[in-house]
Amino acid sequence: MSVTFNGKSGEVDGDGWNLMDTDNRSKYRCRPQISVCWIGAAVVCLVLLLTMIMVAQNTSAISHWDTKFEKLIYEISKSRDDLRDERDQLKIQCSNLTKEMESLQSQYNTLAASRDKLQEDIDMLTHNRTDKPCNHGWIKFNNKCYYVSPNGVTKTWENSRKDCREKGADLVIITTKEEQDFVSGRNGVSWIGLHRGESEDEWKWVDGTGLVDHGFWQKDEPNNSDGEEDCVEVSSAAMAWNDVPCKRKFSWVCED
Template identity: 45%
Template sequence: MFFIGTLAGCEAASEGRQVRSGNAAAVGLGLLCFILLAVIVGLSIKHNAEIQQIQNSYTNITLERDQLQTSYTNITLERDQLQTSYTNITLERDQLQTSYTNITLERDQLQTSYTNITLERDQLQTSYDNLTLERDGLQNIFCPPGWKKFMSSCYYISINMQTWDQSRMDCRGKGRGADLVIINSREEQEFIKRQGKGVWIGLTDAEEEGVWKWVDGSPLTTRFWMAGEPNSFARAEDCVFSKVGTFTLQTWLDMPCCAENIWICEATLSSS
């Protein structure tokens, strides 16, 4: 009986130890599970942080890539524009070079033409001078000694001074139809002016005041009056004097016929 009781006590003690052992195992297992869960949670948090970091890095890299792509596109566009500009400038340069070459050629041709024309001009001037000398030599043959030839007339310039009427008388006394000079053209006025002397000319209004006529009775048509002339001062200036020293062809002024001056005669060119 005692033995049976003892066995029962042993079994109870054994069950107690088993219960305590099971509780300890459960606690250990729970603790292990908690630790494992904490590790898992920690790893999960770390993993999520790494994923977020990687995601951020990816986003930044993607943004940089897009910016680089945009920069690349812009640079490529600029390069193409520069290439186009370079091509255009090169074309313009070539066109300018061609134009420069053409202009240089034209200039050289013009220079050659100018040189040739200058040479021809000089040759023609020489020929003209020679012909002028020959003409003057031939023309002087037909004018009396002491007379000068111009166009179809001979001219004589006096060396002394007389009144207008005395001067005309001297001219008419020289024969050949001579008289005080009648100026019919600008060229003849230039010839008279070139003689460098102030002279009586064959123009007067002695017959009718203000009506100027040449000594052959022809009316005045070509005029070379000085400024303010004729002024017929005191109505006593009826004869015309061609003054020396003016810068223009306007050399005529009216003077009293009694004044004494050098005179110039004109005669028709002789054919013998």
């Protein structure tokens, strides 16, 4: 193949290339200043794009945090309101309790007044009783009436109590030293209204009350020596109590 090169025109004849000359090619070469400008513009756009992305992300994060803060504020506000409601309920309950306490105090005052009035009535009845004479055959002592069985007449503890109850009274209940001395001096040995309760160490009066303090026992009494000493007698010799079997027969003293 033959190639003819024309240096001026840059053409290649025949089967070769037809190239522009050097001057013409220089017109279409990229200028460095224009390339730099385009690169700068691209960088600026990229920075703007990244900035927009970051702003969008920050905006989304801020929106997310705003939502969380709003929820937190709502919960705090709700808790505050609930506490206020609870406080108001407690105030109402406190007020109701105060009113109830005042009502109870008023009731107590009323009951106390009634109690005092009953005590006055009891005192008056007691006073009136002191003026009441004892029945025929009864002995008056310290504003009480006593019946002493006839000398030489004896009964068991149960039958002695039966006799007292038929007279509208009961076996004597001794509560004072003066009464003890009075009863002890009536007969040789007399039944009184004291008997053993459910246990060996329990003593009860005929009215169901228990023995107060030590009582007026003889020395080393009560001893329940034979295991059946469940009733109590008082003797003029010892001037004190002794537990004996209830089936024994003694005089007795009733108290109205």
